[in-house]
Amino acid sequence: xxxxxxxxxxxxxxxxxxxxxxxxxxxxxxxxxxxxxxxxxxxxxxxxxxxxxxxxxxxxxxxxxxxxxxxxxxxxxxxxxxxxxxxxxxxxxxxxxxxxxxxxxxxxxxxxxxxxxxxxxxxxxxxxxxxxxxxxxxxxxxxxxxxxxxxxxxxxxxxxxxxxxxxxxxxxxxxxxxxxxxxxxxxxxxxxxxxxxxxxxxxxxxxxxxxxxxxxxxxxxxxxxxxxxxxxxxxxxxxxxxxxxxxxxxxxxxxxxxxxxxxxxxxxxxxxxxxxxxxxxxxxxxxxxxxxxxxxxxxxxxxxxxxxxxxxxxxxxxxxxxxxxxxxxxxxxxxxxxxxxxxxxxxxxxxxxxxxxxxxxxxxxxxxxxxxxxxxxxxxxxxxxxxxxxxxxxxxxxxxxxxxxxxxx
Amino acid sequence: xxxxxxxxxxxxxxxxxxxxxxxxxxxxxxxxxxxxxxxxxxxxxxxxxxxxxxxxxxxxxxxxxxxxxxxxxxxxxxxxxxxxxxxxxxxxxxxxxxxxxxxxxxxxxxxxxxxxxxxxxxxxxxxxxxxxxxxxxxxxxxxxxxxxxxxxxxxxxxxxxxxxxxxxxxxxxxxxxxxxxxxxxxxxxxxxxxxxxxxxxxxxxxxxxxxxxxxxxxxxxxxxxxxxxxxxxxxxxxxxxxxxxxxxxxxxxxxxxxxxxxxxxxxxxxxxxxxxxxxxxxxxxxxxxxxxxxxxxxxxxxxxxxxxxxxxxxxxxxxxxxxxxxxxxxxxxxxxxxxxxxxxxxxxxxxxxxxxxxxxxxxxxxxxxxxxxxx
Numbered sequence: 001x002x003x004x005x006x007x008x009x010x011x012x013x014x015x016x017x018x019x020x021x022x023x024x025x026x027x028x029x030x031x032x033x034x035x036x037x038x039x040x041x042x043x044x045x046x047x048x049x050x051x052x053x054x055x056x057x058x059x060x061x062x063x064x065x066x067x068x069x070x071x072x073x074x075x076x077x078x079x080x081x082x083x084x085x086x087x088x089x090x091x092x093x094x095x096x097x098x099x100x101x102x103x104x105x106x107x108x109x110x111x112x113x114x115x116x117x118x119x120x121x122x123x124x125x126x127x128x129x130x131x132x133x134x135x136x137x138x139x140x141x142x143x144x145x146x147x148x149x150x151x152x153x154x155x156x157x158x159x160x161x162x163x164x165x166x167x168x169x170x171x172x173x174x175x176x177x178x179x180x181x182x183x184x185x186x187x188x189x190x191x192x193x194x195x196x197x198x199x200x201x202x203x204x205x206x207x208x209x210x211x212x213x214x215x216x217x218x219x220x221x222x223x224x225x226x227x228x229x230x231x232x233x234x235x236x237x238x239x240x241x242x243x244x245x246x247x248x249x250x251x252x253x254x255x256x257x258x259x260x261x262x263x264x265x266x267x268x269x270x271x272x273x274x275x276x277x278x279x280x281x282x283x284x285x286x287x288x289x290x291x292x293x294x295x296x297x298x299x300x301x302x303x304x305x306x307x308x309x310x311x312x313x314x315x316x317x318x319x320x321x322x323x324x325x326x327x328x329x330x331x332x333x334x335x336x337x338x339x340x341x342x343x344x345x346x347x348x349x350x351x352x353x354x355x356x357x358x359x360x361x362x363x364x365x366x367x368x369x370x371x372x373x374x375x376x377x378x379x380x381x382x383x384x385x386x387x388x389x390x391x392x393x394x395x396x397x398x399x400x401x402x403x404x405x406x407x408x409x
Numbered sequence: 410x411x412x413x414x415x416x417x418x419x420x421x422x423x424x425x426x427x428x429x430x431x432x433x434x435x436x437x438x439x440x441x442x443x444x445x446x447x448x449x450x451x452x453x454x455x456x457x458x459x460x461x462x463x464x465x466x467x468x469x470x471x472x473x474x475x476x477x478x479x480x481x482x483x484x485x486x487x488x489x490x491x492x493x494x495x496x497x498x499x500x501x502x503x504x505x506x507x508x509x510x511x512x513x514x515x516x517x518x519x520x521x522x523x524x525x526x527x528x529x530x531x532x533x534x535x536x537x538x539x540x541x542x543x544x545x546x547x548x549x550x551x552x553x554x555x556x557x558x559x560x561x562x563x564x565x566x567x568x569x570x571x572x573x574x575x576x577x578x579x580x581x582x583x584x585x586x587x588x589x590x591x592x593x594x595x596x597x598x599x600x601x602x603x604x605x606x607x608x609x610x611x612x613x614x615x616x617x618x619x620x621x622x623x624x625x626x627x628x629x630x631x632x633x634x635x636x637x638x639x640x641x642x643x644x645x646x647x648x649x650x651x652x653x654x655x656x657x658x659x660x661x662x663x664x665x666x667x668x669x670x671x672x673x674x675x676x677x678x679x680x681x682x683x684x685x686x687x688x689x690x691x692x693x694x695x696x697x698x699x700x701x702x703x704x705x706x707x708x709x710x711x712x713x714x715x716x717x718x719x720x721x722x723x724x725x726x727x728x729x730x731x732x733x734x735x736x737x738x739x740x741x742x743x744x745x746x747x748x749x750x751x752x753x754x755x756x757x758x759x760x761x762x763x764x765x766x767x768x769x770x771x772x773x774x775x776x777x778x779x780x781x782x783x784x
Binding site (some may be wrong): 329331332351352401402 | 482
């Protein structure tokens with residue numbers, strides 16, 4: 001008994017950093033594969049057909065990302081890839097061939113996604129007995145890793161560093177991280193670097209071979225592919241201990257029957273996203289700037305967070321904080337007027353918490369309270385921007401009143 | 410109307426929200442996070458109104474009903490105005506009702522204020538109570554009445570709402586025949602919470618053991634050991650802290666000296682300042698003059714001499730009484746027949762037929778004859 005949808009009204013989906021519309025070609029490819037039978041590990045004709053689909057997808061993904069096909073490990077998405085990289089690299093660096101148990105330090109930027117932060121802290125939790133020490137490295141006011149802090153942390157005792165994990169682009173404020181310098185520094189000491197590139201692949205140029213990374217995570221649903229499939233790109237010869245043990249699929253690194261339909265769709269979406277990256281980035285960047293101008297014009301006191309220079313951030317992401325308003329009140333009021341966006345940060349049981357990213361950038365909890373992330377994508381239009389410009393002023397005014405209602409005794 | 414429906418995760422509030430939709434309102438659902446949201450919060454508490462499971466049930470109910478769903482963090486207000494107040498009241502030797510305070514300070518205050526500020530016209534909850542247009546309707550007067558199903562009636566815990574709060578409240582379950590009807594309706598609507606057990610205990614006391622929960626939180630005079638005495642002042646036992654005792658309590662007294670007449674003894678009064686618990690016979694519990702403060706009138710204040718019904722606990726019996734004083738925040742009534750086990754801190758709610766007149770928090774309950782004798 002779903003109620004009838006309300007009369008057609010203007011709406012704007014501006015939450016592409018959370019999920020993107022699936023590319024029609026990816027959906028078609030997925031549907032076609034879904035209706036076929038055959039386990040890619042089976043030796044019979046159906047199995048071979050499935051295997052061919054998977055391996056062609058792997059080759060396409062490798063080509064799109066500047067990797068070798070054998071370096072692409074298909075997974076269930078970004079969080080799984082991050083967990084596999086952080087835990088798998090840590091374990092492999094401590095034991096097994098070439099391992100050294102003194103490597104206990106896991107260096108991460110303080111603005112990592114929870115997909116990286118949480119497995120890192122899990123390794124350091126005394127209750128898990130994994131013996132790691134996590135060091136969260138500071139960022140500057142634009143959310144960029146402070147390389148001096150990284151250098152100091154590494155050089156304090158390079159032999160004790162198990163791995164470094166620094167995201168390619170931040171999911172809340174869009175900051176592109178200085179990965180080239182991170183990798184260069186790590187290479188001096190033979191330390192593997194993992195990068196969560198979930199927000200970057202398909203948005204900015206990503207060349208795995210040129211990056212010098214040991215491992216890179218990405219996922220389908222941020223670039224026009226389905227949810228529930230992604231990959232860890234793992235440099236050839238990098239020792240990694242699996243998280244999932246079983247049938248030995250994916251080179252023994254990730255057991256579990258490979259989902260051919262999802263792999264196919266991921267390949268179609270990734271290839272398309274990378275191929276159209278430049279023109280889309282230009283278009284999104286222009287729309288984003290219009291959106292920024294519209295929001296700043298309508299909202300007194302709003303502050304744009306993240307890098308000031310377009311070259312240092314994701315093209316389609318705008319993050320603002322609105323003093324005196326609460327993020328969840330803003331979200332509700334915008335949603336009620338057809339604008340779908342996000343506060344950008346994780347929730348606990350649906351309750352917004354002050355963003356660890358904004359805190360790391362030096363914002364107080366009060367400043368971080370009224371956070372709004374607008375993320376544009378393939379389907380975004382000037383009409384979306386216009387709708388935000390139209391409603392954001394009154395919405396903020398009302399949210400500020402509500403904020404006052406809540407703090408009054 | 411634009412209606413904000415508070416969803417606890419239970420069956421009543423879910424059906425209430427669905428009925429608000431059926432009534433043609435533009436409904437948005439909200440679940441209140443009332444416990445601390447720190448990551449260390451105990452997962453999966455068995456009962457209550459603020460567990461992760463309840464939040465999930467509430468979200469699912471909103472999905473089924475087809476309305477937007479939000480979680481609002483009111484844990485700070487709840488902690489201060491309900492939980493801290495609960496502890497402070499016990500520490501002072503009184504017996505508070507946290508559900509009353511939650512309605513007064515959180516649901517129909519903090520929540521309602523925020524809802525109105527965000528553009529909503531009313532807050533709907535799953536309480537069993539009815540709102541009716543009173544004679545003063547043209548001036549915005551609405552009356553609060555007992556629910557159609559007197560067995561489920563929850564008007565007592567709402568008797569602290571003044572007219573301006575009643576004006577923006579909505580209780581869609583007030584006309585329900587009974588709880589079975591609500592459960593059947595939930596099942597028919599496909600709401601998975603249809604057979605979820607009712608919450609009965611205090612939501613922030615996880616295992617229902619209020620005494621143990623209080624024990625770890627009380628400090629000061631109320632938590633210090635002292636004497637248990639009888640009405641004559643003779644010491645008949647010892648206690649570990651007077652604040653944990655409630656007037657009318659019989660169990661857990663651990664009295665060394667049996668009563669001369671061999672009859673069970675009950676807590677008659679608690680004095681935290683003197684670290685003393687007074688016990689006596691069941692007859693000694695009889696009181697008929699009830700005095701309260703912090704009075705709230707749901708409509709016009711009653712006249713002195715008015716003949717009304719008094720109720721001193723949720724689902725308690727209604728006792729015939731006369732109003733002796735209703736002045737400023739103070740209220741005094743005299744019961745026609747003495748009643749037992751009435752403790753300071755409880756809410757004294759007054760009824761005129763099914764209509765809720767108002768309430769006050771009991772500051773004293775005595776027997777007129779004894780008071781006269783003592784005077």
